[in-house]
Amino acid sequence: MGDPATLPEASEFRIEEALAPEGVVLLSIHGDADLHVAPELRERLTREIDGGPGGLVLDLSDATFVDSMALGVLLGAMKQVRTRGGRLRLVVPQTELRRIFEITLLDRVLSLDATREDALREIRRTD
Amino acid sequence: MSEPGHALEAGARREPPPFVHPVERELARLFDEHGIAWEYEPHTFVLERRPDGSVKEAFTPDFYLPDIDIYVECTVMRQRLTSRKRRKASKARTRGIAVEVLCRRDIERLATRWGLPQLAAAAACLPSGSPQVV
Numbered sequence: 001m002g003d004p005a006t007l008p009e010a011s012e013f014r015i016e017e018a019l020a021p022e023g024v025v026l027l028s029i030h031g032d033a034d035l036h037v038a039p040e041l042r043e044r045l046t047r048e049i050d051g052g053p054g055g056l057v058l059d060l061s062d063a064t065f066v067d068s069m070a071l072g073v074l075l076g077a078m079k080q081v082r083t084r085g086g087r088l089r090l091v092v093p094q095t096e097l098r099r100i101f102e103i104t105l106l107d108r109v110l111s112l113d114a115t116r117e118d119a120l121r122e123i124r125r126t127d
Numbered sequence: 128m129s130e131p132g133h134a135l136e137a138g139a140r141r142e143p144p145p146f147v148h149p150v151e152r153e154l155a156r157l158f159d160e161h162g163i164a165w166e167y168e169p170h171t172f173v174l175e176r177r178p179d180g181s182v183k184e185a186f187t188p189d190f191y192l193p194d195i196d197i198y199v200e201c202t203v204m205r206q207r208l209t210s211r212k213r214r215k216a217s218k219a220r221t222r223g224i225a226v227e228v229l230c231r232r233d234i235e236r237l238a239t240r241w242g243l244p245q246l247a248a249a250a251a252c253l254p255s256g257s258p259q260v261v
Contacts, residue, residue, distance in 0.1 A: 067162040068194035073196055099241050102163050102190060103154075105227040106198060113215070 011064065013037040016046050024055040024123055026116070030062040033070035041070060045071050045077040049084065051072055055123040060092040066100055078110055087111075089119040137197040144168070149249035150203050150234060151189055157246070158192070166191045170198075174218045186215040188226055203250050 014032035020026035025048050033041060042050065048056060058074070060066065066074075081088040089111045092098050101107045113119040136161055144167040146152045150165070158165040175184040178230050188198035198219075202212045208232050216226040229237075239246035 022129065065162075068164045068192060071163075072194040072196065075197070075235050100163070102162060102237060102240070104163055104195060105197065105229065108227055109197075109225075 011062070013040070014100060015041070018059070020123060021120065022059060023053060024120065025051070025053040026057045026059065026120070028059040028062060031058075033063050033073075034067040035069040038069040038073050042073045042076065045073065046080065049077060049080045049086070052084065052086075054086055056086065056088045057116070057123055058061065058088070058118045059090065059119070060097055061091055061093050061116070063097060064098055068104070071100070071104060071106060074110065075106065078101040087123050089113055089123050091116050091119045136169060139242065147189075148201070148203060148245065149252045150201055151242075153243075153246045153249040154229075157243070158190075159232060163192060164194050172219055172222070172224060174215060184215070184218075186219050188216075188219075196225060198226040199229060200226055201234065203234060205233040230232060232240070253259075 009109075013029075013036075016028045016030065018026045018028050027044070027048065029041075031037075042067045045058075056077070058077075073088060078088045090101075090113070092101060092112045093114050098107070098112065101110065101112060111122070113122060146155070146167070155165060155167065157163075167207045168189060171185050171187040173181075173182050173185050186202040188197050190199040190201075191197075192199065194216045200212055200216055202209045204212075209228075212227055213230075219226050233248040235247060237243065238250065
């Protein structure tokens with residue numbers, strides 16, 4: 001993770017699963033999360049949520065862009081998770097991305113953390 | 128007002144709609160800048176009807192963000208009007224409509240936090256045709 005004030009270099013979109021405590025799925029989003037990849041993102045999140053983890057953490061530290069389609073997918077995932085009694089937290093360290101969440105007021109609806117550690121700590125706290 | 132449900136892609140709009148307040152224009156510009164699709168006042172929700180079926184109270188949020196399925200109501204008016212809008216938004220929420228209210232303080236905070244002087248200046252403007260408060 002680089003300087004949180006700037007976005008990482010643009011790279012191809014991919015989702016990687018990282019090691020997480022039991023009952024939590026931690027996915028790291030890389031590259032541009034936009035309308036082109038929104039279906040892939042939605043499908044992956046739905047699959048993970050259907051798997052029934054208590055907590056889902058999406059780390060956007062390596063995301064280079066998030067458009068409104070991807071934001072819609074994230075919001076949809078949050079609704080799905082809540083319906084199942086689970087929790088979703090997003091790691092959004094870069095100020096540029098955080099600005100998008102704040103301008104769309106999604107920072108009021110979604111739980112954002114500055115670091116992966118914070119997100120994992122918070123998601124376990126609400127167990 | 129555009130047609131209900133008519134989704135526009137950000138940046139695809141040819142002519143800006145007649146915004147009531149400069150802060151709405153600034154928000155629309157920010158949405159465009161961040162690739163956020165938006166519609167201006169696309170829907171009106173009936174909150175209450177009279178016994179004869181006529182509309183007693185309705186709510187038309189300023190923006191709809193179709194990809195996110197959230198309505199945004201911004202209000203830089205006097206506190207009394209802000210409270211009325213908040214009450215309407217809260218009534219709309221009980222009907223399952225996702226509405227977030229941006230009041231003057233929220234807008235000023237956004238402008239300060241993200242260095243948006245145009246938004247701050249717009250928040251300080253009175254809407255065209257509104258009475259001056261003496």
